[in-house]
Amino acid sequence: MDRRRVSLLGLGLVTSLLAAGCSGDDADGGGHPLVIATTGHIHDALVNLTEGLPIELRLLCGPGVDPHSYAATTGDVSDMQRARAIVYNGFHLEAQLGEILEQGPMSGRSWAMASAFPVSRVLDWVEDGEIDPGAPHDPHIWNHLAGWSESVEGLVSHMATLFPEHAEVIVDRGATYVDEIRAADAWAREALSVLPVERRVLVSGHDAFNYFAVAYDFDTHAVLGVGNDPEADIRTMQEIAQICADKKVPVIFLESITDPKVTQALEEACRGRGWTTAIADEPLYSDDLGEGAPVDTYLGAFRTNVERIVSGLGGDAR
Numbered sequence: 029m030d031r032r033r034v035s036l037l038g039l040g041l042v043t044s045l046l047a048a049g050c051s052g053d054d055a056d057g058g059g060h061p062l063v064i065a066t067t068g069h070i071h072d073a074l075v076n077l078t079e080g081l082p083i084e085l086r087l088l089c090g091p092g093v094d095p096h097s098y099a100a101t102t103g104d105v106s107d108m109q110r111a112r113a114i115v116y117n118g119f120h121l122e123a124q125l126g127e128i129l130e131q132g133p134m135s136g137r138s139w140a141m142a143s144a145f146p147v148s149r150v151l152d153w154v155e156d157g158e159i160d161p162g163a164p165h166d167p168h169i170w171n172h173l174a175g176w177s178e179s180v181e182g183l184v185s186h187m188a189t190l191f192p193e194h195a196e197v198i199v200d201r202g203a204t205y206v207d208e209i210r211a212a213d214a215w216a217r218e219a220l221s222v223l224p225v226e227r228r229v230l231v232s233g234h235d236a237f238n239y240f241a242v243a244y245d246f247d248t249h250a251v252l253g254v255g256n257d258p259e260a261d262i263r264t265m266q267e268i269a270q271i272c273a274d275k276k277v278p279v280i281f282l283e284s285i286t287d288p289k290v291t292q293a294l295e296e297a298c299r300g301r302g303w304t305t306a307i308a309d310e311p312l313y314s315d316d317l318g319e320g321a322p323v324d325t326y327l328g329a330f331r332t333n334v335e336r337i338v339s340g341l342g343g344d345a346r
């Protein structure tokens with residue numbers, strides 16, 4: 029399936045449902061105002077900003093759910109109709125929701141983290157050497173903590189505007205949360221410094237770690253390309269297997285949202301080139317968060333990723 033193709037069927041469903049229903053703010057009347065987040069990373073930021081305030085949060089893509097392929101359910105559409113705000117990643121991460129949120133009737137209440145991500149940090153979204161003009165930017169921006177902290181600052185401003193009665197609390201908590209993100213960035217830099225440059229090769233199922241690679245001086249390679257396309261390209265698989273063999277990559281990583289068969293096939297392709305690489309015991313969190321502490325928070329999942337990368341790549345050379 030084309031990773032960037034918007035589901036016309038899904039768009040039609042949403043459009044017809046909207047035509048049939050109302051779209052008033054907080055339309056149920058009795059509850060707290062609702063804010064919807066598409067991904068766990070965004071939801072976690074909103075929890076940090078609003079916990080304890082009379083604001084209801086809802087997450088669309090929970091643990092194990094791939095935002096690249098997520099399509100709105102009728103329940104989602106109903107919630108979107110009554111939400112005060114829908115916060116999404118943007119840069120076409122939510123390929124099947126993007127046009128609904130950016131061009132449809134919901135666009136007036138949607139806000140993208142990408143809109144506050146610093147332009148100078150944005151990476152091209154390249155697949156097979158080409159950039160799709162409809163989706164030119166790599167969407168995995170939460171893996172660049174310095175850049176993401178600016179997205180969070182944008183979210184703080186947006187939420188403070190939407191909820192002026194809570195603005196002081198939101199701004200105060202936002203400053204604390206941004207400090208935590210920047211501290212985690214510094215911690216990661218220190219933790220990863222134990223890996224010599226030649227060990228900094230991150231191979232995973234789908235290409236979610238390009239920003240991570242830029243931030244922490246890694247090479248990164250993925251079998252499935254940026255969008256988690258299930259049809260792994262055989263040529264790409266062979267090229268990455270050769271890189272693993274040439275660079276003696278000791279471990280390749282599974283991801284929580286990627287079919288483990290992809291990584292297993294890569295392991296076999298490496299073996300065919302005379303190099304034995306191990307599959308990491310535990311997956312990396314790419315586009316989702318995990319269940320339970322510490323991986324159910326953005327920074328918990330990030331720190332866990334860093335620890336697993338250091339552990340996986342820091343082993344003895346074979």
Ligand SMILES: [Zn+2]
Binds near residue numbers: 234236256
């Ligand atoms: Zn992804």
